[in-house]
Amino acid sequence: MHDLLLRSCIIKLMDSPYISLYRKYRPQTFAELAGEEHVTKTLVNAIKQGRVSHAYLFAGPRGTGKTSTAKILAKAMNCEKGPTPEPDNTCPSCLEISAGSAVDVLEIDAASNRGIDEIRELRDKVHFAPTRGRYKVYIIDEVHMLTTEAFNALLKMLEEPPAHAIFVLATTEPHKVLPTILSRCQRFDFRRIGTSDIIRRLEHIAESEGIEIDQGALVLIASHSQGSLRDAISDIDQLMAYCGKTITMDDVAGALGLVPYEQLADFADLIVECRPADALRMIAGLVDSGQDLREFVGGLLGHFRNLFVIKSTGAEDILDLPEEHLSRLRNQADAISVPALDHALALLSEAHNEMRFSSNPRLALEVVTVKVVRSGGAEAVEERHQRKSRKEEAAAKMPAERVKAKAAGAGGKETEAKVAEAGVPQGTGTAGNGEEAVVKTPAERADAETRPAEMAPAAGAREKAGGKGADSEQEAAEVPEGLSPAKAHRAWKPMLQAVKKRRVPTYSLLLECEPRTRDDVLVLRFNKRAAFHKGEVEKAANMRIVEEAAEEVFGTKVRIECELADEDPAKLEEAPPELLPETDMPSHHIKKVMHEKFGATMVEEITNEE
Numbered sequence: 080m081h082d083l084l085l086r087s088c089i090i091k092l093m094d095s096p097y098i099s100l101y102r103k104y105r106p107q108t109f110a111e112l113a114g115e116e117h118v119t120k121t122l123v124n125a126i127k128q129g130r131v132s133h134a135y136l137f138a139g140p141r142g143t144g145k146t147s148t149a150k151i152l153a154k155a156m157n158c159e160k161g162p163t164p165e166p167d168n169t170c171p172s173c174l175e176i177s178a179g180s181a182v183d184v185l186e187i188d189a190a191s192n193r194g195i196d197e198i199r200e201l202r203d204k205v206h207f208a209p210t211r212g213r214y215k216v217y218i219i220d221e222v223h224m225l226t227t228e229a230f231n232a233l234l235k236m237l238e239e240p241p242a243h244a245i246f247v248l249a250t251t252e253p254h255k256v257l258p259t260i261l262s263r264c265q266r267f268d269f270r271r272i273g274t275s276d277i278i279r280r281l282e283h284i285a286e287s288e289g290i291e292i293d294q295g296a297l298v299l300i301a302s303h304s305q306g307s308l309r310d311a312i313s314d315i316d317q318l319m320a321y322c323g324k325t326i327t328m329d330d331v332a333g334a335l336g337l338v339p340y341e342q343l344a345d346f347a348d349l350i351v352e353c354r355p356a357d358a359l360r361m362i363a364g365l366v367d368s369g370q371d372l373r374e375f376v377g378g379l380l381g382h383f384r385n386l387f388v389i390k391s392t393g394a395e396d397i398l399d400l401p402e403e404h405l406s407r408l409r410n411q412a413d414a415i416s417v418p419a420l421d422h423a424l425a426l427l428s429e430a431h432n433e434m435r436f437s438s439n440p441r442l443a444l445e446v447v448t449v450k451v452v453r454s455g456g457a458e459a460v461e462e463r464h465q466r467k468s469r470k471e472e473a474a475a476k477m478p479a480e481r482v483k484a485k486a487a488g489a490g491g492k493e494t495e496a497k498v499a500e501a502g503v504p505q506g507t508g509t510a511g512n513g514e515e516a517v518v519k520t521p522a523e524r525a526d527a528e529t530r531p532a533e534m535a536p537a538a539g540a541r542e543k544a545g546g547k548g549a550d551s552e553q554e555a556a557e558v559p560e561g562l563s564p565a566k567a568h569r570a571w572k573p574m575l576q577a578v579k580k581r582r583v584p585t586y587s588l589l590l591e592c593e594p595r596t597r598d599d600v601l602v603l604r605f606n607k608r609a610a611f612h613k614g615e616v617e618k619a620a621n622m623r624i625v626e627e628a629a630e631e632v633f634g635t636k637v638r639i640e641c642e643l644a645d646e647d648p649a650k651l652e653e654a655p656p657e658l659l660p661e662t663d664m665p666s667h668h669i670k671k672v673m674h675e676k677f678g679a680t681m682v683e684e685i686t687n688e689e
């Protein structure tokens with residue numbers, strides 16, 4: 080008796096090895112297929128009308144239900160109660176197909192051995208009638224991997240398929256499938272499954288399995304799966320092994336090395352609000368908690384990509400995110416300028432690549448953070464200080480304020496230097512140092528929150544008319560209202576690119592000049608020997624292009640004048656050398672070296688006016 084019990088137990092154990100959740104919850108009916116209604120509707124109609132094709136191509140990313148659909152189709156055609164769009168899943172035929180043991184349904188994985196033998200065998204047997212069901216269904220997965228020989232054999236079968244054969248070719252790379260094959264198949268494109276569909280499916284599984292899983296965890300898993308339901312379900316499997324039947328967002332973040340959305344959004348807030356010190360503190364916290372920093376930067380990159388989509392297109396639907404995420408993204412997109420966003424994306428992407436090889440990912444993250452803040456923040460801080468100097472005319476005359484105003488231009492550099500030195504910078508509020516220029520006081524933060532538009536680079540320029548009254552003041556020379564030397568230099572490279580985009584010869588002419596400012600005029604200063612270039616640029620056709628480019632970059636019309644280097648240089652304002660951008664022309668430093676070493680004639684161009 081005991082023996083018998085034991086045997087049955089063993090048999091039971093052997094019979095039911097652990098079945099992965101994905102296999103267990105593989106969709107068994109067309110209705111259960113998540114998010115591919117455009118496919119299932121057509122197939123259901125074809126089955127109802129008895130117009131099922133002999134060859135289908137299921138194209139789409141992995142884990143989107145191609146093989147599952149093929150199997151449901153096989154069941155629909157061979158179900159004892161069929162052909163029916165709703166196979167019963169209880170008859171022997173359905174059960175065999177579900178278990179993968181049906182003799183009439185053959186699955187071939189072209190990826191594993193490129194299919195030569197299978198296709199040959201298939202070709203030899205395809206004409207025999209099905210053993211049990213009505214149809215022989217051949218599911219060829221990753222069909223693009225077949226060898227040429229196998230492809231040709233397949234093509235022969237598709238040219239004259241027996242009445243009882245149905246071919247389902249599945250592929251993640253339809254462009255690699257020969258056109259002669261494509262032309263013989265009815266094609267269905269499987270889409271990535273939407274986050275909300277995946278979440279719904281996961282909720283169903285969790286409920287059936289008695290798993291407690293919070294919403295944040297579900298969102299995180301769903302977005303990590305990038306539209307692959309199979310990956311999402313496998314993640315749940317993995318998480319159950321890791322933390323049992325209660326799964327929280329922190330578990331998900333920890334086990335899968337993912338970054339919770341809130342963390343990314345909080346960090347992005349710090350960047351958008353120009354709070355580098357707080358951002359670095361947060362990085363320290365991430366390091367303490369053992370967060371994978373490269374994963375974090377990857378998450379940030381995704382977050383800024385979402386900001387980019389919202390800012391530049393407003394197409395929130397393609398982001399496929401829950402409303403609370405979207406509303407935070409909207410606020411951040413409002414608060415950051417387009418150039419700052421472009422720059423942030425470029426920097427983060429670069430950092431993400433570099434971190435793969437970096438032995439000190441923390442430093443890499445800190446540096447990129449400060450750089451990103453600087454690119455988005457310096458502009459805003461400059462605008463703010465300009466506005467301040469207008470508002471507080473009296474206060475602006477105080478020496479401390481002048482130091483501050485100067486720091487607004489060069490502060491970013493100083494802050495970065497500090498970071499490199501100290502690892503983590505000091506707190507906010509120390510008046511007069513470089514950090515003051517970038518880090519907002521709480522009052523300023525509140526100010527910025529009510530005025531998100533001031534992040535836009537053009538804001539200061541637009542307001543310049545109102546600021547002209549300050550011209551007589553000494554401060555006005557240091558922080559000109561519309562067009563500061565720093566601003567002109569920063570804008571120069573984008574402006575060159577904007578000209579190049581319109582007309583390359585005009586761009587070449589501009590390589591011979593340097594940007595300066597006089598009051599609100601952008602002065603293109605040509606070397607004495609470049610009088611020809613100056614004359615060309617001054618021609619109406621070229622000047623129009625330059626003006627257009629300037630308007631694009633500055634966001635407002637800018638008056639432009641050309642002059643030769645010896646035309647009263649004393650009037651021109653020089654930007655501090657560290658602010659000079661890299662341009663396509665030799666840098667100031669190179670010119671300086673040229674002069675010092677070789678006595679080159681450009682010396683008057685780099686006269687330090689201090």
Ligand SMILES: [Zn+2]
Pocket residue numbers: 157158159160166167168169170171172173174
């Ligand atoms: Zn059935």
